[in-house]
Amino acid sequence: MLKGKGRWYLVIAVLLAVALILSGCGPNAALTNGDKPNGATPVDGGTFRFGMISSPSALEPAFLEEINGIQIGKELYDGLVKYDPSSLEVMPGIAEKWDYSADKKVIKFHIRDDVKFHDGTAVKAQDVLDVWNRLAAKDTLSPVAFPLEPIVGFAEVNSGEAKTISGLKKIDDFTIEVTLRDKNAAFLTSLGHPAVSIYKIESALKAGKDFGRPVATPETLIGTGAFKFVKWNSDQDVTIEKFDDYYGTKAHVDRVVYKIFNDESTALNEFRAGNLDYVDMLPPGQRKSIIKEFPDQAINQTTLTTQFIGFNLNKAPFKDNVNLRKAIAYALDPQSIIDTVLEGDSTMSNGPLPSTMPGYDKDLKAPKFDPAKAKEYLALAGYPDGKGLAPIQYAYNFNQENQKIAEAFQGQLKEIGIQIELRNMEWGSYVKAMQSGENQMFRVNWVADYPDPANFLNILYSKSQWGMNNVIFYSDPVVESLLTQGLEETDTTQRMDIYKRIQELVVEDQPAVWTFNPNYLRLFGKKVHDLTISALDHKDMRTVWLSK
């Protein structure tokens, strides 16, 4: 037994051990792996344990809006088309082919005759019609019915005036005809969104409000995807299982268990302990130490997301003052924020589209950090050295990272004499304030719903979206007409040229300062192979396999 000084040495030793843990010492060496998994022969079987941060809100296609719901939903349900996980090109899904009419307003979809629901029954044309009518219905209140908007009669169903979309027609059991109001080159791509994917409507109607919620059962949640639903333990996990009668390439893994966490550090600890095969989101501010700890198990994905500082063009001081907007664009230095606050976890943005989006123009001449030019434009705006310019409010939805970025912007603008008042807001209030045009200057983060430039340009810069998604209240007649042309043009090369011209015009008007294209760091286990993460941030569970 320890006596006298010995006891104190013991206490000191315990304290030192606690201090070591306090300083964040993790088990670095135990989990390093130098092997790159891709390229080996796939092995079937096993359970893929997916670390997911925060619970999906719903697994009903009509409510697949947030990324976690979409992640699981796209494994459970297939739509008429789907995206190639690597290139994001539109591929046949439930529909094996489609034909356009001469005026490109009517599309005939030919449905495969071997597609089965998870209960073994066949998928037919009427199922597609029923699911889409339900998605469009007023009572459904779906926030993601937008892919169907271009169809004739959608508005009537969405407002409650009609029960069925008049532009949808069943030709035979395996053919449907869709009539669009106008030519729409983005329509087909938008059909890859999981909201319009197909499920068994009878069981959904029977389940009522419980459909796609935590109380769902395999008997009520019947989809068409490569995996079928097994169980959703509320706030704990969602389990899906390989569907053996899937019409397409079957999955390698038998099961996927999405383990739900609210805290990124807990998920990271589970990964460290070998209890997860993949972690979707990592604790903020630890990027460098995580890469050091798992040098060959970390992947960095650039997604179809863009962040920008929006100016309210309907409100002073930005209304009719392009010079002030340009002064701010030249005064800001996003790269320094990427290097410091974001630990390199983003790339610089040069315009309205993220670099991975079709139609992206790498040669766009958006203003780059130049304090001298910023002062020049500030003087041209009527505020030399910021004199006479009242403090400007900058609003953002509150989280630690946004707060740090806002403070950095505040400091950079102060250098040229512009005073910024920070307004951190809770998400709901922030969205409401943006849509009502209450803010002067604000942070916007736009994540693509589908891989088409229209999903950014026609939504964020069209007058038809004022007060909804066009929260900067931008409107320009030339741009508006080009946006329509862009939607209607079916020749891809010409279409992309139109979108490049739109980008040039928008950048000239400077309704925003495009700052970052966020990257996301993910961790995968040593046994994980061929895990593809698309630019839409979909992790494909059909291709992934686990070595023994």
Add this chain to the structure above:
Amino acid sequence: MIRFVIRRIFQLIPVILGISMLTFWMMSFVPGDPVALMLGQHISPQTMESVRQELGLDLPFLTRYLNYLWNVLHGDFGRSYIQHQEVSQMLLDKIPVTFCLAVVASAIAITFGLLIGVLSAVRQYSFWDTFTTFFTLIGLSLPTFWLGMVLQLVFGVIFRILPISGSGGEGFHLQYYILPGFALGFASMAMYAGLTRSSMLEVLGEDYIRTARAKGLSKQVVVFKHGMKNALIPVSTHAGMDFASLMGGTILIETIFSLPGIGYMLFNAISRRDYPVVQGVTLFLALVFVVINLLVDISYAFLNPRIRYD
């Protein structure tokens, strides 16, 4: 005594009403629009307004509150805006997890707290006594979430002897509750240690203890049979209120350890402005608190006959 109990039960009614009204009022004035959170940005302001009407969120505060109260009195706590489930069903599903966590935390806190407290009282001014004082100070000052993370790293990642998170599925799996129970009960353990120490020191100085010693009884019998029996009175009355505090203090711990209890549910509901769930959980926790408070008051009278209520 019976009159006292009945009177106390009636006193609970205004307390519960007050809490429900306060929660309702607070949730109404917290910034954030539940409809915007529910439906996202793609939906038109007109649709948002119609949903707001459907949920009754456009009605005046008092009308909404009275409607809510009427429904609660009929056993209807409403439906979650997000999960569309009955709040009462959600509560029934989650309460066992939180209850088990609070029980494990209490058990750890009481067992180790008493042991440490008795040891330090018996060996006053010794190394163990100094260590206990230090331990009490650390225990009361350590942030719970930090302790939780450290426990996960040490026992889950380095030694890999206990699960890091989750509840282990259906049923009660003790191993999943040990780390969160320890993190949750650590401050209580320190408090029990301090309380037991002072209570024991007071008792050990009493005449009847001196008499017991003079009779030649062994040290163990004197301390554990005669001393502890009386020293435990303040500790046991405190245990009830502490249990209620532990039930309410599970939000952080359940979030860190991904334990699907009512604390975890409350955390998610607050961040999503899921009013019916927030109100349901708060009301339940308030009920637990006042009922345990009542039981503690009643137990005083049994444990200490000198206490009488008029």
